[in-house]
Amino acid sequence: METKQLSRVDLIFKPEGKEIELLKKKLNEDGDDFILELIDSGLKGRGGAGFLTGLKWKLAREAKADQKYVICNADEGEPGTFKDREILERVPRKVFTGMALCGHIVGATKGYIYLRAEYKYLAPKLKKCMADLNDEFKKIGLEFTLDIRYGSGAYVCGEETALIESMEGKRGEPRNKPPFPVTEGYLNKPTVVNNVETFVNTMIISEIGFKEYKKLGTDHSRGMKLFSISGDAVKEGIFELELGMSLADFVEEFGDGDTKAVQVGGASGFCVPRKKFKETIIGFEGIPTGGSMKIFNSSRSMYNVLHNYLDFFQEESCGQCTPCRVGCQQLLLGIEAVKRRERPSSYLDELMKLADTMKISAKCGLGQSVGNAFVSIIENFREEIVY
Amino acid sequence: MINLTINNIPLSVEEGTTVLDAARQLNLRIPTLCYHEDLCIAGNCRVCVVEQVGMRNLLASCATPVRENMQILTNSMKVRQARKNIIELLLSEHNSDCTKCYKNGNCELQTMANEYRTGNHIYTDLIPLKHNKVDVSSPSIMKDDSKCIRCQRCVRTCAELQGVNALAVAHKGHEMKISSFYDKPMHEVVCTNCGQCINRCPTGALVERNYIEEVWNAIYDPTKHVAVQTAPAVRVALGEELGFEVGERVTGKMVAALRRLGFNSVLDTDFTADLTIMEEGTELLTRLKKALVDKDQSVTLPMTTSCSPGWIKFIEHTYPNLLPNVSTCKSPQQMFGALVKTYYAQKKNINPKDIVSVSIMPCTAKKFEAQRPEMRDSGYQDVDYVLTTRELAIMIKQAGIEFLKLEDEKFDRFMGDSTGAAVIFGATGGVMEAALRTAYELVTGREVPFENLNITPVRGMEGVREASVTIANVLPEWSFLEGVELKCAIAHGLANAHKLMAAVESGDANYHFIEVMACPGGCLGGGGQPIPTSPEIRNKRAKAIYAEDEGLPMRKSHENPEVTQIYEEFLGHPLGHKSHELLHTHYRARKRY
Amino acid sequence: MSNTENFVKELADKHGRKRESLMPILQEVIDARRYLSDETVVNIARELDMSAADVYGTASFYSFIETKEVGQYSIRLCKTIVCDMKGKEAILNAIEETLKIKIGQTTPDRKFSLSTTNCLGWCHKGPAMLINDEVFTELTPGKVIEILENYMNR
Numbered sequence A: 001m002e003t004k005q006l007s008r009v010d011l012i013f014k015p016e017g018k019e020i021e022l023l024k025k026k027l028n029e030d031g032d033d034f035i036l037e038l039i040d041s042g043l044k045g046r047g048g049a050g051f052l053t054g055l056k057w058k059l060a061r062e063a064k065a066d067q068k069y070v071i072c073n074a075d076e077g078e079p080g081t082f083k084d085r086e087i088l089e090r091v092p093r094k095v096f097t098g099m100a101l102c103g104h105i106v107g108a109t110k111g112y113i114y115l116r117a118e119y120k121y122l123a124p125k126l127k128k129c130m131a132d133l134n135d136e137f138k139k140i141g142l143e144f145t146l147d148i149r150y151g152s153g154a155y156v157c158g159e160e161t162a163l164i165e166s167m168e169g170k171r172g173e174p175r176n177k178p179p180f181p182v183t184e185g186y187l188n189k190p191t192v193v194n195n196v197e198t199f200v201n202t203m204i205i206s207e208i209g210f211k212e213y214k215k216l217g218t219d220h221s222r223g224m225k226l227f228s229i230s231g232d233a234v235k236e237g238i239f240e241l242e243l244g245m246s247l248a249d250f251v252e253e254f255g256d257g258d259t260k261a262v263q264v265g266g267a268s269g270f271c272v273p274r275k276k277f278k279e280t281i282i283g284f285e286g287i288p289t290g291g292s293m294k295i296f297n298s299s300r301s302m303y304n305v306l307h308n309y310l311d312f313f314q315e316e317s318c319g320q321c322t323p324c325r326v327g328c329q330q331l332l333l334g335i336e337a338v339k340r341r342e343r344p345s346s347y348l349d350e351l352m353k354l355a356d357t358m359k360i361s362a363k364c365g366l367g368q369s370v371g372n373a374f375v376s377i378i379e380n381f382r383e384e385i386v387y
Numbered sequence B: 001m002i003n004l005t006i007n008n009i010p011l012s013v014e015e016g017t018t019v020l021d022a023a024r025q026l027n028l029r030i031p032t033l034c035y036h037e038d039l040c041i042a043g044n045c046r047v048c049v050v051e052q053v054g055m056r057n058l059l060a061s062c063a064t065p066v067r068e069n070m071q072i073l074t075n076s077m078k079v080r081q082a083r084k085n086i087i088e089l090l091l092s093e094h095n096s097d098c099t100k101c102y103k104n105g106n107c108e109l110q111t112m113a114n115e116y117r118t119g120n121h122i123y124t125d126l127i128p129l130k131h132n133k134v135d136v137s138s139p140s141i142m143k144d145d146s147k148c149i150r151c152q153r154c155v156r157t158c159a160e161l162q163g164v165n166a167l168a169v170a171h172k173g174h175e176m177k178i179s180s181f182y183d184k185p186m187h188e189v190v191c192t193n194c195g196q197c198i199n200r201c202p203t204g205a206l207v208e209r210n211y212i213e214e215v216w217n218a219i220y221d222p223t224k225h226v227a228v229q230t231a232p233a234v235r236v237a238l239g240e241e242l243g244f245e246v247g248e249r250v251t252g253k254m255v256a257a258l259r260r261l262g263f264n265s266v267l268d269t270d271f272t273a274d275l276t277i278m279e280e281g282t283e284l285l286t287r288l289k290k291a292l293v294d295k296d297q298s299v300t301l302p303m304t305t306s307c308s309p310g311w312i313k314f315i316e317h318t319y320p321n322l323l324p325n326v327s328t329c330k331s332p333q334q335m336f337g338a339l340v341k342t343y344y345a346q347k348k349n350i351n352p353k354d355i356v357s358v359s360i361m362p363c364t365a366k367k368f369e370a371q372r373p374e375m376r377d378s379g380y381q382d383v384d385y386v387l388t389t390r391e392l393a394i395m396i397k398q399a400g401i402e403f404l405k406l407e408d409e410k411f412d413r414f415m416g417d418s419t420g421a422a423v424i425f426g427a428t429g430g431v432m433e434a435a436l437r438t439a440y441e442l443v444t445g446r447e448v449p450f451e452n453l454n455i456t457p458v459r460g461m462e463g464v465r466e467a468s469v470t471i472a473n474v475l476p477e478w479s480f481l482e483g484v485e486l487k488c489a490i491a492h493g494l495a496n497a498h499k500l501m502a503a504v505e506s507g508d509a510n511y512h513f514i515e516v517m518a519c520p521g522g523c524l525g526g527g528g529q530p531i532p533t534s535p536e537i538r539n540k541r542a543k544a545i546y547a548e549d550e551g552l553p554m555r556k557s558h559e560n561p562e563v564t565q566i567y568e569e570f571l572g573h574p575l576g577h578k579s580h581e582l583l584h585t586h587y588r589a590r591k592r593y
Numbered sequence C: 001m002s003n004t005e006n007f008v009k010e011l012a013d014k015h016g017r018k019r020e021s022l023m024p025i026l027q028e029v030i031d032a033r034r035y036l037s038d039e040t041v042v043n044i045a046r047e048l049d050m051s052a053a054d055v056y057g058t059a060s061f062y063s064f065i066e067t068k069e070v071g072q073y074s075i076r077l078c079k080t081i082v083c084d085m086k087g088k089e090a091i092l093n094a095i096e097e098t099l100k101i102k103i104g105q106t107t108p109d110r111k112f113s114l115s116t117t118n119c120l121g122w123c124h125k126g127p128a129m130l131i132n133d134e135v136f137t138e139l140t141p142g143k144v145i146e147i148l149e150n151y152m153n154r
């Protein structure tokens, strides 16, 4: 399989300035062409699920409706992810013009950014930026207005249909799919929901062109990605890297020399032990990530890590569906019981089956991914759970 | 049409059909819990999962529309393993003390657990961690969170069918639960006691407050005369609990069973249903006269019916300003209660303090109604105990009565006679039809101009219906009604009532007379009726009601000889002094929030 | 008209009376009053023509919308794994000792409430906490006591 050397890129945080100019250019071009370019670029959503962005925009463009919406998902709640915050702090114009571009392409005149409550301190600056841009859009003849909505401390509202429910003033309970938001989203109108970083990427593609963009990354994972690196790392923080590197290279660069495991993709991602660093590719062909990379060295107890995640999930599950609501509680109580020797270690095998059931039967991505961390930690660090 | 296979059997179904419904077309049952025919799709319990060949994740069959060339497996190993796990999870969160549970024997969760033989509870019992409380504050319903599987059927019922939203989902994650406003006792919130949530709760988490032991004790007490009345809708549904098909009328067997249970008098609420028509019909005509002839501004029209206590509590909370529109007639149950401890006591020479008045109702709201302080006009609590159809069935079973084999019997004399008009009170539109049969004839001297007295425009299951009757060639004393087009509307289910009353409040609707029943389908779909319920079941019960009506010799309330007799002997005339005292009541504004 | 009634009315005038207006209204109530009293819920329900249970049920879903009384300053300490690894426990002890309250409690003067929360998005600078909307990172026990003292004097 194709892998890339670890290489730094500097596109996302390049100084702002050309956004309106780029947008203006796109206004005069055929929207279908840009969709083709976007699809060709291979850009997949940066929020975790990895849906082809161009295809999403195409579906929304084709949907017939008197009103459509563009929503920027800035709910960034995945433990260990903080790149969207950094983007919004440093290059918000790129995000907002990306949304406007999307609006132009799909035929939406209204854009919302859904900002998590934890980032509310950013709001004054963002609002100012949006107000300026609203004026500038008008000046270049683009009918598109930006507005802001806030989360209120619920991780699951990062899931796009829960986010929409929340914007509609309801509990953030994910919807049944189909229908998908591109046909029935906010207020049942066609809606594009994209991640903050995804919108920036669309602006980059419209600036450098899809051919240039395609040079980055691998066949399955085009482009670059922001990584939020934390834990036992020599360098913590945000790094923009080409997709497709091996985890071994990554650990070489960022680990503290004593790395035992890396949690790729946050609590809903996978735990990779040292022995698998070499074979693990960071990207859609290997382990995809919304950007969270947490590094653990040998002093860390993987029991504590797992316990922490399960506690997170049992609180943050929306609670509507059985596998997730009850499953999370059972997994947490289960490892506690094994630790306290109230249950034999073979109970972990029952729990592994349960985790599998949750993966395939939960209603949304939250419940479906609890098993990722659970299975990968139990498989690789079973003795740490039991003893 | 969409082509697919289910368990390798090819079929084609209409676009938009769910996988669940498609499977049903093959007579394949997929287990469900959160799904209910009356409600929107939730897709949250996940027991209905099926496998789509080639896909990793299972699909919730209730929430997934069919797609071309889908290959569905409803019972693969993957499906079974997941489904079993899910049922186990539900049970781990559930206080499974079936032997002590009111729903024992008629519980969807129990049936499913039984079907899957989930004997060895593998997971941790979560109940000790949850500190659930049982809410017994309401005289009508009990809420036991330890039995709740969080399917949200009750919440959807209360919102979609009833428009009340007394129940909501609160909190999230492991703390998620079904809650009233700030988790206050049900008796203190806007709940109408309609019991529709009970009818759709798949477990014992929501059940009626039952008074079976109290009634047995009264029956066993030799110093008491226990008089029972039975509402019209009971007789077309009781059979469902006792081995009959849906839609079978069991009036005669019910009467026989009541006697065998030991009730001293077996009477019929239908009698006071006829009386209600006399009183309410007269009230309507009086209001019309005052409005049309006297131009009295203080008269409120449209007048609405008042026989549904769920509706009464709803309007008291929601439209207190429209309370003057509500007929002052008590519900038939309460008229009956007031008469049993006065007229009937006199006639039978029984001291009213020794009478225990029991009513068998399709309704849970009537339990609350019986306990209203307004309902003591006989000098005693007019109705002592209200049992639902379900509770009566339990008593019959407890007494070892072989219901299927009973010979039919007739109600007692005095307050046991009734007409077809009273019977149709049990169906939505029935009160309207009965009232029209009498009022039209009273005013014109002729029968209503509908074939065989069947006023079909007011029948049916449409949520809100309108009808109008033009009154012509009236008798001289009613000349003010000559040519008047009497405009009527009917709503059943409180969400529909809500819509209708909003139109009345805003002045968009100019009706004269409105019938409202709190429950979908009317009393035949009441909160105390056999479980399960569905549109099909309610339709069958309605059919049975109209058949009962057609089969009766008397079809018009004013023809009931016992009604004539009670006016002669006791009440005087409709809306007279005595009527006012015993048969009419007043309402109180309650807080909406 | 009571104070709360007026307040909610103004919010409804500003944000609208549709279901979509609910979250912005709830959020502004929290900004101004820190928690949702049952009186406030009732008023919101009336303005938006919803049931009180529905407003309550929705509000209680969101952990930043408190439905029980809390203090003027809500301290939310991140408890997710990286902050935990970086010494969250010591920070928690320092806060508990300084304010003499435990998680879930409010100081008797109603000034501070303490809770833990999930990932704040500052793992690389943990331990982190929020006091209302303000973020504090790279906390040490000494630093956190200083911050609290600062707030006490506000």
Ligand SMILES: Cc1cc2nc3c(=O)[nH]c(=O)nc-3n(C[C@H](O)[C@H](O)[C@H](O)COP(=O)(O)O)c2cc1C
Pocket: A044, A045, A046, A047, A048, A049, A050, A051, A053, A073, A074, A075, A076, A077, A078, A155, A156, A157, A158, A159, A160, A161, A193, A194, A195, A196, A198, A199, A364, A365, A366
């Ligand atoms: C539990 C859960 C949480 C999620 N949180 C986020 C989030 O915080 N930000 C985000 O962009 N996407 C999040 N997603 C993914 C979204 O559902 C959606 O796929 C994404 O916003 C689409 O944008 P993209 O295609 O640009 O990635 C989450 C998904 C799940 C299941």
Ligand code: SF4
Pocket: A156, A173, A174, A316, A317, A318, A319, A320, A321, A322, A324, A325, A362, A363, A364, A365, A366, A367, A368
């Ligand atoms: S998987 Fe979890 S978060 Fe998703 S719908 Fe089910 S309970 Fe809610």
Ligand code: SF4
Pocket: B094, B095, B096, B097, B098, B099, B101, B102, B103, B104, B105, B107, B108, B109, B110, B147, B203, B204, B205
């Ligand atoms: S609700 Fe059903 S399963 Fe639960 S205890 Fe009662 S009968 Fe048994």
Ligand code: SF4
Pocket: B141, B157, B158, B162, B164, B165, B166, B167, B190, B191, B192, B193, B194, B195, B196, B197, B198
């Ligand atoms: S009894 Fe009726 S009003 Fe009360 S909670 Fe149940 S459905 Fe709602």
Ligand code: SF4
Pocket: B147, B148, B149, B150, B151, B152, B153, B154, B155, B178, B197, B200, B201, B202, B203, B205, B206
């Ligand atoms: S009370 Fe009954 S209907 Fe309501 S969620 Fe619980 S189990 Fe379902």
Ligand code: FES
Pocket: B031, B032, B033, B034, B035, B042, B043, B044, B045, B046, B047, B048, B049, B060, B061, B062, B063
């Ligand atoms: S019946 Fe389909 S998810 Fe509950």
